[in-house]
Amino acid sequence: MNREDIEFQGEGDATLRGWFYPAKNTSAPAPVVVLAHGLSCVKEMHLDDYAAVFAEAGLNALVYDHQNFGDSDGAPRQEVDPVLQYRDFRNAITYATTRPDVDASKVGIWGSSFSGGHVLMVASIDKRVKAVVSQVPFISGSRILSRLIRPDSVAHTRAALGGDRLHRFTGGEPTRLPVVTPDPTAQAVMPATEAYEWFSKTSADRAPNWKNEMTVRSMELVGEYEPGSYISRIAPTPLLLIVAADDVVAPFEHALDAYEEAREPKQIKVIQGGHFDAYSGPGFDECSTAARDHFVKYLRA
Numbered sequence: 001m002n003r004e005d006i007e008f009q010g011e012g013d014a015t016l017r018g019w020f021y022p023a024k025n026t027s028a029p030a031p032v033v034v035l036a037h038g039l040s041c042v043k044e045m046h047l048d049d050y051a052a053v054f055a056e057a058g059l060n061a062l063v064y065d066h067q068n069f070g071d072s073d074g075a076p077r078q079e080v081d082p083v084l085q086y087r088d089f090r091n092a093i094t095y096a097t098t099r100p101d102v103d104a105s106k107v108g109i110w111g112s113s114f115s116g117g118h119v120l121m122v123a124s125i126d127k128r129v130k131a132v133v134s135q136v137p138f139i140s141g142s143r144i145l146s147r148l149i150r151p152d153s154v155a156h157t158r159a160a161l162g163g164d165r166l167h168r169f170t171g172g173e174p175t176r177l178p179v180v181t182p183d184p185t186a187q188a189v190m191p192a193t194e195a196y197e198w199f200s201k202t203s204a205d206r207a208p209n210w211k212n213e214m215t216v217r218s219m220e221l222v223g224e225y226e227p228g229s230y231i232s233r234i235a236p237t238p239l240l241l242i243v244a245a246d247d248v249v250a251p252f253e254h255a256l257d258a259y260e261e262a263r264e265p266k267q268i269k270v271i272q273g274g275h276f277d278a279y280s281g282p283g284f285d286e287c288s289t290a291a292r293d294h295f296v297k298y299l300r301a
Helices: 047-056 082-097 114-125 141-148 151-169 193-206 216-223 227-233 252-261 275-279 281-300
Strands: 004-009 015-021 030-036 060-064 102-112 129-135 239-244 266-271
Touching (some): 004 060, 015 082, 030 047, 047 281, 082 102, 227 252, 239 252, 239 275, 239 281, 252 266, 275 281
Parallel strands (some): 030 060, 030 102, 102 129, 239 266
16 A cells, blocks of 8 residues: 655654555545554554555554654663653644644544553543544553562562662663563563564564564553553543453453443443454454444544
8 A cells, every 4th residue: 555654753852753644535634543553563563554444444544653663763772661652642643733634633543552551641631632442452550560570579670670770870771671582481571472472473574673672661661651540531532442352461351440431432342362363364354443433433424
């Protein structure tokens, strides 16, 4: 599909880069959906597939890499700062609304996994957003870390974070750890076997610029992030929450708890399978169709 390489100003001095997919079968300014990916991911990891589905439905689609990742600028490299990321989501919206081919009154946002949390934040505070889809979302940093870190390892983890903070304060390079590992008992951001299999295959097949590392400080920042606490403020913006029944990366029950706090208009869709089934195969077809229909209903009507 035809697409345009784009760049725009993110927070600070960082230039963010991505793609713009023009809406098909329209000559007038069309609605736009802004998309960004999850923890450590780059846009080549199937975001182009989602953008193409939206463009075919007459929606412009804007995809970009987060600061410090992929083709976007930013330092330290491979560092996840959730505040910068959700603010950059708003910068991406601003850039999109300056384009002559975009109807600035009809903006949708789509996020998956970690950015599934970002869109909950953004939709709650930025009322330029007229429709939001949050897919297999990250809901709570504290609840995620309580699952990832065994109780007998909490003191060690806190000491490691404190040591890294001191090391960086005195001029040292950021300490990094792998995002995934073939050994589920080894230290990694996502120790689940399904995460290792998905990242390994997807990076080899279509995203060679993905790197299997994140700064240790990223974990501290992620642990402070609670986007689910904003979900009740999204209304009256229409929300679609897509969750996977066997998700162990962004736990299913966290999303269900958050959905109970959301106000109408809201809709939830449950797909079978795990966290990464939303990116290819039948899971992708099901999720992309649901998201497309949501955006068409609320942005093109």
